[in-house]
Structures are given as structure tokens and as C-alpha cells.
Amino acid sequence: MALLLKNAHVVDPAANLDGVLDVLIDGDRISAVGEGLDFDGAEVIDLTGKYLVPGLVDMHVHLREPGFEHKGDIESETAAAAAGGFTGVCSMPNTNPVADNGTVITYIKARAAEAGHCRVYPAGAMSKGLKGEIISEMGDMVARGAVAFTDDGRGIQGAGMMRRCMDYGKMFDKVFMSHCQDEDLVGEGQVNEGVASTRLGLLGWPAEGEELQISRDIMLAELTGAKLHIQHISTARGLDMVRAAKAKGLPVTCEAAPHHMFLTEDAITGAYETCFKVNPPLRTAEDAQAIIEGVLDGSVDAIVTDHAPHADWEKAREFELAPFGMIGIEASLALINTNLVKTGKMGYGKLVELMSINPRKILGVEPVSIEAGSLADITVFDADVEWTVGEDGYVSHAKNCGFAGTKVTGRATDVFVGGKQTLKNGAIC
Ligand SMILES: NC(=O)N[C@@H](CC(=O)O)C(=O)O
Numbered sequence: 001m002a003l004l005l006k007n008a009h010v011v012d013p014a015a016n017l018d019g020v021l022d023v024l025i026d027g028d029r030i031s032a033v034g035e036g037l038d039f040d041g042a043e044v045i046d047l048t049g050k051y052l053v054p055g056l057v058d059m060h061v062h063l064r065e066p067g068f069e070h071k072g073d074i075e076s077e078t079a080a081a082a083a084g085g086f087t088g089v090c091s092m093p094n095t096n097p098v099a100d101n102g103t104v105i106t107y108i109k110a111r112a113a114e115a116g117h118c119r120v121y122p123a124g125a126m127s128k129g130l131k132g133e134i135i136s137e138m139g140d141m142v143a144r145g146a147v148a149f150t151d152d153g154r155g156i157q158g159a160g161m162m163r164r165c166m167d168y169g170k171m172f173d174k175v176f177m178s179h180c181q182d183e184d185l186v187g188e189g190q191v192n193e194g195v196a197s198t199r200l201g202l203l204g205w206p207a208e209g210e211e212l213q214i215s216r217d218i219m220l221a222e223l224t225g226a227k228l229h230i231q232h233i234s235t236a237r238g239l240d241m242v243r244a245a246k247a248k249g250l251p252v253t254c255e256a257a258p259h260h261m262f263l264t265e266d267a268i269t270g271a272y273e274t275c276f277k278v279n280p281p282l283r284t285a286e287d288a289q290a291i292i293e294g295v296l297d298g299s300v301d302a303i304v305t306d307h308a309p310h311a312d313w314e315k316a317r318e319f320e321l322a323p324f325g326m327i328g329i330e331a332s333l334a335l336i337n338t339n340l341v342k343t344g345k346m347g348y349g350k351l352v353e354l355m356s357i358n359p360r361k362i363l364g365v366e367p368v369s370i371e372a373g374s375l376a377d378i379t380v381f382d383a384d385v386e387w388t389v390g391e392d393g394y395v396s397h398a399k400n401c402g403f404a405g406t407k408v409t410g411r412a413t414d415v416f417v418g419g420k421q422t423l424k425n426g427a428i429c
């Protein structure tokens, strides 16, 4: 049956739209956009007062399945994505078995289709077992639907190996996404090296441990001609390197997570606050400010969450023993709305670029826009509703959110994926 979405405030810079319109969906595609649309037999959904945008995509998410279902699984974490307003996510390969071959990619896609909450665009590992030694089965993974390569969870340590991955893999025309961490320099680092590590008596994870690999990978992208995307960028200097690469015309993009913009190392007041243990670590206030400025000036291409579910018992340990990572996919839209849009720093058009248009572009997946013929992947949100992160629990299997208790404004109400509703009035369908 056709669906007629009435009276929403449509924002889509790609289609040059910013105003109240109706959207007609027929099957999995949008069939008309305009004022006062009518369609015989269509189910009508009134969206007066709400924003309607091309479906949001979070290009950095850990779904944990296969292998770490005690943290979360494809069903629970894609449902959390829908609750957060996302129509698609890019899944990271640090599962067990690692997503380093076509069979695992096929498994992830099949489980995601079965769950039906959002699209999953799987990233395949660059190296077998994320060991940084042998190139993964890149061609086989691409043939089964992998959209990008990354060893996320770790970085490729050897520059020669990274070069070989890029040289070999660039024939598939996919982006190389880099988790930048020089393991020899970072060692057992727990929190940002400097004031936080000194104050807490924890080993430091220096900014240089990230920046060295950002700089290396930019040089290797130039050497090989491969497309490079820097993951979860967290330092001012790292971002300047990306800026310089872009100015040179290199195919380099980067992403940033809300926790590296709106939380700093100062949030960690005790050695048991493991919800703030993330990789790369929360940095200084100056770094966080620089990342926000990068988002506003276009140096940061995409907002991601690096949604990283962990079990309570894994996080309820001493800082050194707890795993790195926090969840974030249910709060991301609200955090950006609250801190960047409602404060007047940017508009919804920019939000759509950062959370919808650019992620699809970087991943090379079919673009979506609010116009006839486009896939009907659509996010609808209430920009003014106030709520507190975590107060009603999470749809995610995990609770390790560094923003728990934060008052925010704005929340997704309805999500459509290929014309099928996956979130209805804030409830998972
Ligand atoms: N970011 C994190 O702190 N953790 C991620 C790994 C990663 O993204 O590098 C995880 O898999 O838990």
C-alpha cells in the first residue's frame, strides 16, 4: 500500500528542499514530493511539526555479532539504530570470527535482513584476523556486499602492510577506513596522556599515538591513490593534517563522534568511571573544540557514534581491565541537535550532510534524497522534545553510555527503510 507522509518540514540540501511538504511512498521508493498531495487508497501519516530528512546513516557501528552476542547482536543493535533515527549503519569487522572473508559478510547481511530494522553496510577487515599480517579476502567480501575495508579495533601497524593493503585493494574502488593507533607508542595507555593520566594515575594514550598514523596513512593514500577515511578523529593536530590533505586535493575524509566533541578528559573524575573509557580516549577541551570547529567548517565529513556495546560485567571493573568503547547510536541525533543546531551553530541542512549525505557518499552506497525515484529511506524527528539519555533504558543490549543522565532535545519518531516503517511514534516496529 502507498504511504502518504503529510505536512512534515522536509530538509534535504541535495534536493534543495527546506519547507513543509508531503511525501508519497510507493513500494520501496518515493513517488512524489509536493504540496497538498493526495493519493487514493494511501495510508496517511500526519507529520505536522516534525522534520523529515533523507535517512540517517551511522558509518561506524559495532554490532558484535557473530561472536560477542553477550555485548549485543545484530537484532538488538540494529533496533537501537532505528530508535536513534538511523536507516543504515556500517558494521565494523572486529567480530569473532572476524569479518575478513565473504562468508561472514554474507552472514551479517542475512541476519540484518532477517532483523529488518535498518540496512547494514558491512565493512570487511583489511587483514586476516585483524592481525596486520596477511591481506584479507577483499574481492570475495566485495562480491558479497562489503562496502569498505578497515581493521577497526586496531590499526595496521606496519606501514608496508598498509601500503600493500591499499595497493591491492584499491582495484575494488572501496574506501580504506583507518583506526589510527601506533601500538608501540600507545602501549597500555588508558586515558589521554597529560593532565588526565597524571591526575588519575593511569597510563597515558598520547595524541601522537593517533597523529603518527593519520600522517602516515595520508602519505600512503598519496603514494597509492587509495581513498582514505580517518575514523573517530579526536585531536586538533590530527584534524589539521586532514585539512592539509584535503587542501592538496587528496581523496581523504574523516569522521568524528559526539563523545569527542561534547565530552573531554575532565569528565573522568574517578578510576571506576569506565563508561568514559574509549579508544581513542576523550581528549582535552581544546581538542574537543577543534573537532566541533572541524564539523562546522566541513573538515569533518561525517558524524558517527562508534557505537560499542559491552556487557555490564565487562565495564564494571577497574579502569585498566575494562574494555574501550561506549554506546551512542540512540543519542547521537539528539546530541547534535542540542549542541550544534539548537545553539545556532549550524542548520538542519548541515546535519543532513553530516549524518546522511556524506556517509553514503564515502561508503559509495546508493544516494537517498527526498525526491521522486529515490529509495524511501527516511528519518522523521521531533526537534523540540526534551528527554534524558538513558532514563528509560536503552534499546541496545548494552548500557555503557557516557552521556547517561544528559538532558537533550530532539528525538527520532519515525523511520522508513525502503518504504517499510521500522520506527513508529518512537516505538520499534
Ligand atoms: N572505540 C572503542 O573504544 N572500542 C571499539 C573499537 C574501536 O572502535 O576501535 C570496540 O570494538 O569496542
Ligand SMILES: [Zn+2]
Residues within 6 Å of the ligand: 152, 153, 154, 179, 231, 232, 279, 280
Ligand atoms: Zn576504532
Ligand SMILES: [Zn+2]
Residues within 6 Å of the ligand: 060, 061, 062, 092, 152, 153, 306, 308
Ligand atoms: Zn570502532
